[in-house]
Amino acid sequence: MLKIAPLLLFLTLISNLTFAQKNTDKSSALTIGLIEKLASKELGEERTISIYLPEDYKKNDTTKYPVIYILDGGVNEDFIHLAGIVRFNTQPWINRFPRSIIVGIENTNRKRDFVFSVPNLDFVEKMGFKKESFPVQGSAKYIAFLEKELQPYISKKYKTTAQKTVIGESLAGLLATEILLKHRNLFNTYIIVTPSLWWGNESLLAEAPKLLKTGNNSNVQVYVGACNKEEDLTMYNDALALGEVLKQDGVNLKQVHFDYMPNEIHSTAIHQAVYNAFKLLYPKTAYQK
Numbered sequence: 466m467l468k469i470a471p472l473l474l475f476l477t478l479i480s481n482l483t484f485a486q487k488n489t490d491k492s493s494a495l496t497i498g499l500i501e502k503l504a505s506k507e508l509g510e511e512r513t514i515s516i517y518l519p520e521d522y523k524k525n526d527t528t529k530y531p532v533i534y535i536l537d538g539g540v541n542e543d544f545i546h547l548a549g550i551v552r553f554n555t556q557p558w559i560n561r562f563p564r565s566i567i568v569g570i571e572n573t574n575r576k577r578d579f580v581f582s583v584p585n586l587d588f589v590e591k592m593g594f595k596k597e598s599f600p601v602q603g604s605a606k607y608i609a610f611l612e613k614e615l616q617p618y619i620s621k622k623y624k625t626t627a628q629k630t631v632i633g634e635s636l637a638g639l640l641a642t643e644i645l646l647k648h649r650n651l652f653n654t655y656i657i658v659t660p661s662l663w664w665g666n667e668s669l670l671a672e673a674p675k676l677l678k679t680g681n682n683s684n685v686q687v688y689v690g691a692c693n694k695e696e697d698l699t700m701y702n703d704a705l706a707l708g709e710v711l712k713q714d715g716v717n718l719k720q721v722h723f724d725y726m727p728n729e730i731h732s733t734a735i736h737q738a739v740y741n742a743f744k745l746l747y748p749k750t751a752y753q754k
Contacts, residue, residue: 497548498516498544498567499518501514508610510573512570513539515538516569517544517552518566519564531566532619534611534630534632537637539572543735576599578640579604580664581643582604583602583664588664611644612651627653629652630652630655636661639660641660646676646677653686656738657690658735658738663700673707678716688724688741690704690737691724693730696731700731722746724742
C-alpha cells in the first residue's frame with residue numbers, strides 16, 4: 466500500500482490540475498469568416514468558398530454591401546491576408562471605401578480554370594512550362610460558373626449591392642483580364658496583378674483594342690500591377706502594354722492605373738499590389754473628403 470499511495474496522490478494532483486485548467490481557460494476560437502461548399506454544374510465539381518462578412522453585418526437589417534471576389538481565394542492561398550487589407554481600409558477611421566463582403570474561391574486546378582482555349586501549346590515551353598501541364602483550357606466554364614452560379618448564389622444568400630470587384634494575379638490575372646475584355650459587366654473594379662498575358666502568344670493583348678470598343682465602360686475601373694522587370698521582362702512588358710491599351714482604347718473607362726513595383730518579385734507582388742490598388746482607386750479616406 467505504501468508503494469501505491471504516492472501514485473494515487475500523483476494521479477489526484479494531475480486530475481485536479483486538469484480540472485482547474487478546464488475551468489480557468491478563457492481562450493476561444495478566432496473566427497474570421499465562413500467556409501461553404503458550392504456544387505457547380507458548370508465545372509462538374511464541388512467548390513470551396515471562403516466568405517468574410519463585415520463586423521457590423523446583420524442578417525435582419527437593410528444595409529447592403531459591395532462584394533470583392535478573390536480568384537486565388539482559398540484559406541491557404543490569398544484569402545486571409547487580402548481580407549486583412551480590406552478590413553483595414555474599411556475601418557471607420559480610414560473609410561477608404563465601404564465595408565465589403567469578401568468571397569474567396571479555392572482552387573482545384575488553376576492551370577485548367579484560368580486559361581482560355583488555344584489552337585496549340587507550342588508557346589508554353591519557351592515560358593518554362595511543359596505542354597502536359599495544360600491538358601485542358603477551361604476558362605469559359607469557369608467564367609460561366611462565376612456568372613451563372615457563384616454571383617447569383619452570393620447575391621441570394623447575402624445582402625449585396627451591384628458593386629463587384631475581382632482580384633487576380635498571374636494566371637488569375639490572365640483570367641481577370643479576359644473577363645474585363647470579354648465579359649466586362651461581371652465586375653465594376655478589376656485588380657489585375659502580374660497577369661500571365663504571354664498565354665496564347667499575347668493573343669488577348671492583340672484583341673484588346675477591338676474588344677474595348679464594345680460594351681459599357683463608364684462604371685469600370687482597372688488597376689494593373691507589375692513587379693520587377695529584371696525578374697521577368699516578358700511579364701513586365703505585357704502588363705505595361707495592357708495598361709497602355711486600356712488608357713488608349715478603353716473609351717470612357719472610369720479610371721485606369723498602371724503600377725510598377727520594382728521592389729517586388731512575382732511571388733511577393735500580390736499583397737503590395739492590392740494595397741496600392743485600393744489607395745489609387747479610392748484615394749480619399751475619412752479625413753480627406
